[in-house]
Amino acid sequence: MRDRDEYNRRRRERYAENSDRMRLYAREQYRKNPERQKQATKKWLADNPDKAALYLEQRYRKNRANRDEYNERQRLWRQRNTGRQREYLKRYDAKNPEKQLASTHTYRAKTKGSSGFLGGDDIKALRAYWDGCCAYCGESKTLTIEHVVNFDRGGTSNLGNIVLACRSCNLRKRGGDLLEWWPYGRDKLDVFMTRRALFITRGLL
Numbered sequence: 001m002r003d004r005d006e007y008n009r010r011r012r013e014r015y016a017e018n019s020d021r022m023r024l025y026a027r028e029q030y031r032k033n034p035e036r037q038k039q040a041t042k043k044w045l046a047d048n049p050d051k052a053a054l055y056l057e058q059r060y061r062k063n064r065a066n067r068d069e070y071n072e073r074q075r076l077w078r079q080r081n082t083g084r085q086r087e088y089l090k091r092y093d094a095k096n097p098e099k100q101l102a103s104t105h106t107y108r109a110k111t112k113g114s115s116g117f118l119g120g121d122d123i124k125a126l127r128a129y130w131d132g133c134c135a136y137c138g139e140s141k142t143l144t145i146e147h148v149v150n151f152d153r154g155g156t157s158n159l160g161n162i163v164l165a166c167r168s169c170n171l172r173k174r175g176g177d178l179l180e181w182w183p184y185g186r187d188k189l190d191v192f193m194t195r196r197a198l199f200i201t202r203g204l205l
């Protein structure tokens with residue numbers, strides 16, 4: 001028994017001296033064969049129920065005691081990484097412009113209490129249908145989502161009420177009535193109306 005105590009004491013000392021190295025080693029072993037390590041841990045817990053219970057209780061107490069510190073660390077981590085997350089989202093949006101437009105749109109629609117839903121594929125379909133140009137002026141510019149009938153006038157966020165328009169048209173029309181605002185002449189209005197009607201009909205077929 002004394003030998004055993006002596007052995008354990010030496011082991012603890014050795015561990016204390018080399019704890020960093022041993023932790024690294026254990027981590028390395030785990031990385032090499034996580035399944036085996038998990039099984040070994042499971043087996044140990046099953047074979048030593050009393051020690052396992054004690055260990056789990058100790059861990060629980062320690063975690064509880066460290067909870068505030070833990071929460072603070074989490075908060076700091078989030079703070080440090082918001083920039084990175086934002087960068088990632090920015091890159092994602094740049095790669096998926098349709099999804100980005102659709103999700104911004106859906107978010108805005110929700111906050112305004114408007115009904116309807118648009119997905120990335122809807123935006124792609126709209127872009128393709130209007131040849132990547134502004135539905136109003138026909139120019140090839142950066143496109144934004146435009147409600148033909150504005151939210152405030154009861155327009156929904158369904159595909160039938162949406163066109164892609166350049167920022168300049170979008171800003172100039174604002175929430176105004178399309179027919180009152182239309183600045184491009186009667187002929188172009190007819191073309192716009194017909195094309196739009198065809199798009200909506202096609203969606204219904």
Ligand SMILES: [Zn+2]
Nearest residue numbers: 134137166169
């Ligand atoms: Zn335009």
